Amino acid sequence: MAKELAVVCGGGGFIGGHLAKHLLAEGKYRVRVVDIKPPQEWYQRFVEADNRVLDLRLREACDEAVEGASVVYNLAADMGGMGFIENNRALCMLSVLINTHLLLSAKAQNVTKYFYASSACVYAADKQTKSENPGLREQDAYPAMPEDGYGWEKLFCERMCRHFYEDFGLEVRVARFHNIYGPEGTYEGGREKAPAAVCRKVIEAKRSGKHEIEIWGDGHQTRSFTYIDDCVEGIERLMKSEFRDPINLGSTEMVTINELVRIVARIAGKRIRIKHVDGPQGVRGRNSDNDFCRSVLKWEPPTTLRLGLEPTYQWIEKQVRNARKLAKAPRKPVRARSGSAATARA
Numbered sequence: 001m002a003k004e005l006a007v008v009c010g011g012g013g014f015i016g017g018h019l020a021k022h023l024l025a026e027g028k029y030r031v032r033v034v035d036i037k038p039p040q041e042w043y044q045r046f047v048e049a050d051n052r053v054l055d056l057r058l059r060e061a062c063d064e065a066v067e068g069a070s071v072v073y074n075l076a077a078d079m080g081g082m083g084f085i086e087n088n089r090a091l092c093m094l095s096v097l098i099n100t101h102l103l104l105s106a107k108a109q110n111v112t113k114y115f116y117a118s119s120a121c122v123y124a125a126d127k128q129t130k131s132e133n134p135g136l137r138e139q140d141a142y143p144a145m146p147e148d149g150y151g152w153e154k155l156f157c158e159r160m161c162r163h164f165y166e167d168f169g170l171e172v173r174v175a176r177f178h179n180i181y182g183p184e185g186t187y188e189g190g191r192e193k194a195p196a197a198v199c200r201k202v203i204e205a206k207r208s209g210k211h212e213i214e215i216w217g218d219g220h221q222t223r224s225f226t227y228i229d230d231c232v233e234g235i236e237r238l239m240k241s242e243f244r245d246p247i248n249l250g251s252t253e254m255v256t257i258n259e260l261v262r263i264v265a266r267i268a269g270k271r272i273r274i275k276h277v278d279g280p281q282g283v284r285g286r287n288s289d290n291d292f293c294r295s296v297l298k299w300e301p302p303t304t305l306r307l308g309l310e311p312t313y314q315w316i317e318k319q320v321r322n323a324r325k326l327a328k329a330p331r332k333p334v335r336a337r338s339g340s341a342a343t344a345r346a
Contacts, residue, residue, distance in 0.1 A: 004112075007032045007069045009056055009102060010076030011049075012042030014185035015117065015177075015231060019073060022232045024048055034065045035076070043184045057097040062105040072106050073235070074099055075117040079150060080191025082216075085121070086280040089149025099157040103164050113171045115239060116161050118246055120178045120286055121151035128283035131222045133254065135289030138176070138246055147282070158246050165244055173238045178250025178288045182228030182308060183315035194260060195225055195309060199316045202264045202272055207320075211272055216279030219258035224251045224287045227308030230301035237297040250288030251301045263306055267313045 006023055010016040012035030023031045024046055032050040039045055039053065054061040056076050066072050077095040079085065085092060099116060106114050123136045124145040146155045161172040181195035188200055201213035226249065234249040255263070258274060265272040290300040 003028065003030045004070035005030045005032060005068050006071040007034060007066055007073065009034050009065060009072065009074045009098070010117075011035055011051075012037045012039070012045075013075060014043055014182075015180055015228065016073070016075040017042065017044035017184055018182070018228050018232050019075065019235060020044070020046060020049060022236070029071065032065070032069070043186075056102060057094065059101040059104065062098075062101040063108070066102065066105045066109050066111060069106075069109060070112045071115075071239070072102065072111050072113075073115045073117075074102050076102075077117070077153075080186070081193045081197065082280045082282045084191050085147065085150045086282075092150035093153045096153050096156060099160060103160060103170070107164065107168050107170055111170065113173065113239060114161070114164075115235060116157060116172065116174045118154045118158050118174050118176045119147075119151065120176050120248070120250060120288070121147035122155040122158065122176060122246075123151075123286070125283060128286050131220050131256065131285040133222060133285035133287045135252060135287045136248070137289045138248060138292055141246070162244070172244055173241070174244075174246040175235060175238055175249040176246055177226065177231065178248065178286070179223055179225045180228055180231045181225050182312050185228075187316045187319065194223065194257060195264075195312060196316060198257075198261055198264050199309070199313045200320065202261070202268050202270070203313075203317050203320050205272060206268055206270050211270055212275055213261065213272055214275045214277045215257055215261065216277060217257070217281040218276055219261070219274060220256050221281050221283070222254050222256050222285040222287065223260075224254045225260075225305055225308070226251045226288075226301050227303035230303050230308075234293070234297065234299070234301065237299055241296055243296045247292050247296060248288045248290060249293065249301070250290070251303070251305070252288055252290055253305050254285075254287040255305060260305075263309055264313060267306075267310055 006029035008020045011020045011033030020033050076098050078091045122141045127140045164170045165172045186192040187196040293300045
């Protein structure tokens with residue numbers, strides 16, 4: 001008897017790549033991985049998966065993506081770190097097309113379970129005005145005042161998932177991610193999250209000998225950061241549960257951004273000076289309240305920030321080192337032959 005099919009949408013991205021890897025290793029499902037990026041730009045690729053390049057903003061692409069699927073994981077979105085979110089609000093909101101069309105396709109295909117990756121950015125801004133945040137409870141998303149653009153898109157999509165269950169019986173699961181980090185993710189280019197950005201900056205400062213990095217704001221803004229392995233574990237526990245309402249998936253280990261820098265500096269074995277500059281900072285304080293998580297899943301993310309940052313730093317350091325070697329390598333001259341692609345382009 002053939003295994004059921006699980007589809008990971010946004011599987012060429014950071015979280016999606018780790019989830020696809022987990023599902024393949026588990027061996028319970030056949031796995032289809034879908035992303036808009038060309039395969040060479042995927043963070044992780046697996047030959048044993050059914051890999052497809054599709055634009056999930058389009059309904060017909062969503063129909064192809066979920067055809068024959070029993071389980072759908074929607075991690076596809078146009079997003080990035082705080083700098084990207086604050087400067088690309090319309091782009092972030094356009095991701096609503098992805099979830100809308102995937103839900104319609106999942107309903108048409110009689111999908112058994114549908115996972116939606118939401119975000120702590122849905123929480124009301126007036127609950128995050130102080131660095132000493134006691135932890136955001138799931139009910140703190142209302143009255144609604146989410147992060148402009150990205151947060152509104154996530155909150156709207158949560159409601160859509162809820163109503164697809166109420167009106168059509170589609171079993172939905174929704175997790176609000178709190179700053180997921182780890183190896184095999186974005187660490188440069190403007191879309192990286194704070195842990196990866198700090199790791200890269202410390203690596204570059206260490207290499208240059210200046211031992212100074214720039215941080216947006218005074219560095220006293222607080223966050224909690226969740227290691228990728230804990231994120232994947234939480235997704236799978238939620239999918240096996242009967243809980244349909246949005247639930248926090250995050251660590252409760254809240255730190256200031258200055259403290260984040262100090263932890264990375266200790267991993268690097270160097271003293272790092274912080275230069276505070278103007279830049280996007282987001283809310284003043286954000287942390288996860290895990291009462292629901294502990295109650296529903298009988299679990300919460302266990303990985304400490306220091307423990308998770310060590311492999312993250314080592315992986316980014318390796319990428320930076322390899323990129324430097326490639327940049328220094330002499331380029332071999334390319335000779336265009338008659339009828340070759342180079343000649344055709346000319």
